[in-house]
Amino acid sequence: xxxxxxxxxxxxxxxxxxxxxxxxxxxxxxxxxxxxxxxxxxxxxxxxxxxxxxxxxxxxxxxxxxxxxxxxxxxxxxxxxxxxxxxxxxxxxxxxxxxxxxxxxxxxxxxxxxxxxxxxxxxxxxxxxxxxxxxxxxxxxxxxxxxxxxxxxxxxxxxxxxxxxxxxxxxxxxxxxxxxxxxxxxxxxxxxxxxxxxxxxxxxxxxxxxxxxxxxxxxxxxxxxxxxxxxxxxxxxxxxxxxxxxxxxxxxxxxxxxxxxxxxxxxxxxxxxxxxxxxxxxxxxxxxxxxxxxxxxxxxxxxxxxxxxxxxxxxxxxxxxxxxxxxxxxxxxxxxxxxxxxxxxxxxxxxxxxxxxxxxxxxxxxxxxxxxxxxxxxxxxxxxxxxxxxxxxxxxxxxxxxxxxxxxxxxxxxxxxxxxxxxxxxxxxxxxxxxxxxxxxxxxxxxxxxxxxx
Ligand SMILES: C[C@H](O)[C@@H](O)[C@@H](O)[C@H](O)C(=O)O
Ligand SMILES: [Mg+2]
Numbered sequence: 001x002x003x004x005x006x007x008x009x010x011x012x013x014x015x016x017x018x019x020x021x022x023x024x025x026x027x028x029x030x031x032x033x034x035x036x037x038x039x040x041x042x043x044x045x046x047x048x049x050x051x052x053x054x055x056x057x058x059x060x061x062x063x064x065x066x067x068x069x070x071x072x073x074x075x076x077x078x079x080x081x082x083x084x085x086x087x088x089x090x091x092x093x094x095x096x097x098x099x100x101x102x103x104x105x106x107x108x109x110x111x112x113x114x115x116x117x118x119x120x121x122x123x124x125x126x127x128x129x130x131x132x133x134x135x136x137x138x139x140x141x142x143x144x145x146x147x148x149x150x151x152x153x154x155x156x157x158x159x160x161x162x163x164x165x166x167x168x169x170x171x172x173x174x175x176x177x178x179x180x181x182x183x184x185x186x187x188x189x190x191x192x193x194x195x196x197x198x199x200x201x202x203x204x205x206x207x208x209x210x211x212x213x214x215x216x217x218x219x220x221x222x223x224x225x226x227x228x229x230x231x232x233x234x235x236x237x238x239x240x241x242x243x244x245x246x247x248x249x250x251x252x253x254x255x256x257x258x259x260x261x262x263x264x265x266x267x268x269x270x271x272x273x274x275x276x277x278x279x280x281x282x283x284x285x286x287x288x289x290x291x292x293x294x295x296x297x298x299x300x301x302x303x304x305x306x307x308x309x310x311x312x313x314x315x316x317x318x319x320x321x322x323x324x325x326x327x328x329x330x331x332x333x334x335x336x337x338x339x340x341x342x343x344x345x346x347x348x349x350x351x352x353x354x355x356x357x358x359x360x361x362x363x364x365x366x367x368x369x370x371x372x373x374x375x376x377x378x379x380x381x382x383x384x385x386x387x388x389x390x391x392x393x394x395x396x397x398x399x400x401x402x403x404x405x406x407x408x409x410x411x412x413x414x415x416x417x418x419x420x421x422x423x424x425x426x427x428x429x430x431x432x433x434x435x436x437x438x439x440x441x442x443x444x445x446x447x448x449x450x451x452x453x454x
Contacts, residue, residue: 003128004044005080010072010117011041014061015053015417016427017358017390018436023197024389025356027251028223031197034058035358035390036427038065038113039417040072040120044080050124051416054116054329055357059445061427067113070100075117084125087148091118091335095150107307111332118333119363123413133334133413134366138178138373142167145374149339153310157317163342170377177373185404186368187379188386189217189247191356196221200235207239214402216244217383219275223250226265233269242270247301249275256285260292267296273323274298280305286320301325304354308332309339316347323381325354328363337367341375351376356387361398362414365405393421 019025020032027033037053038061044050056064074094083090094114095106104110126133137145146164193206210218220236222229229248236246248271254262259277266274274293278285280302290300303325306312315321324344331337344351351371353364361384368384376382384405391397395416399406408414424432428444436442 002046004046004048004124006045007042007075007078007080008045009043010075011043012065012068012072013039013041013422014065014427015039015358015422015425015430016058016061016433017393017425018432018442019389020058021441023195025387026195026197027221027249028196028253029251030057036061037358038068038116039422040068040116042075042117042120042124044124048124048127050120050122050127050412052116052118052120052123052333052413053359053415053417054112054119055327055360056112056329063109064112064116067100067103067109068116071097071113071117075121080124083121087335088150091148091332092150092152094118095332106310106332111308112329114332115329118335119328119413119415122334123415126413127411130411132366132408132411133363134369134373134407137334137338137366137370138174142171145338148335149342150335151339154313154339154343157313158339158343158346162346166342166345167374170374173377174373177377181369181372182407185401185406186365186372187217187383187404188215188400189219189245189383190215190403191219191249191385191387192389193218194220194249196224203232203235204239207236211240213400214404215386216403217246218244219247219249219385221251222248222266222274223253223262226262229262229266233266237269245272247271247273247275249301250277252276252279252305254278256282256288259285259289263289263293263298267293267298271296271298273301275301275323275325276304281307281311283311283314283318283320286315287318290319290322299323301352303327304330306330309336309343312340313343316343316349321349324349324351325385326351326364326367327354328360328367330354334367341367341371345375350381352382353384355385356389358390358393359415361386361388361391361405362394362396362408365398365408366413368405369407393417393425 016036019035025033040052042050126136190210277289299322301323302321304327326337355361355364396410396414424430
């Protein structure tokens, strides 16, 4: 089949799932999250399409979609081959659009918008090459991988030469690691039993299902009420026994001293990490918490709201994290993620990606597999998050086996939503939303309507 040469159009869709109805995804800071995404479809001259998304919540999707729109002009200015020949150059242009960079730069809504587009370009590239994204990356020459990254702002911590050396050193053994992953999959943990809004019974029932599905590592939300955290961790330890690996996540709830104090009451439950104990921007605060909790064997994990590679650089330099949680949409897509994977390797910090939401599991499985085969070369202390609430909406859904992600084999980045799900969950006109409005389960309250009501 002829390869596409030109992008002929870009569609943007506001897709939302009413996950708040079941309290899925609830945590100490987000009581009623509706898992949502800004969804981008890139069309080309051969009819081949790339699908990309950026994860967000509910009403925020409206704003993210508005931010994606002006960036698509850049996409239409570039020939496809030029993007893939000079991806770092394209990435620098999209993150530095002259009148939009003031809104970031390289952070917040603009960066989420960048991710949707860059993720769609990766899906398209992998489809053009007939490979899943992880395999496209694994088969790339080290020099080509380096050419994908904008090294501006990180070269003081990781030079191009050092990055190249990491990739070259790992060329040996790649074939065996690929074989191993194809056989066993990539290790995961589950958050599906851990949301804050679940009752005791729901926690127990979900733990039983997760165990039956082969999971042996679990994450739970904490941070709203200390006595409630203790109650839930008591149930969890009773159900799982004293040695099962468990982690907790406070979603930025505390100040630094408060985090240390609160965790002082929880460390007896033998916790591998506390995730996002405080503001995601407080590098030195995280380092202080990590130091205080080190004697208890509890590390600090963060990254799902870590704005860009520069912040990750500082977290690594300051020992502010012991587990690096890249997020496939918070960073500006695969290109910037590779920069962080390489820095984490240099600083000897395991990468345990953030996932769940909508589409995050689908993407990070590619990133973790690539990380193992080409960068980290070890599975020690590594595991990728999994939360299975929305898998069924994807054309090539994630397949978990024995608590591991099986290697996705379909060409692309696993980001294509099924046409039925798009028809049902496009906001506000989708069939499911119309039904929920009619039945009074949801009041349409979006940015425009909100403005009108005031
Ligand atoms: C609002 C979301 O569900 C978050 O709670 C979730 O991403 C969480 O922090 C996680 O680590 O999975
Ligand atoms: Mg988290």
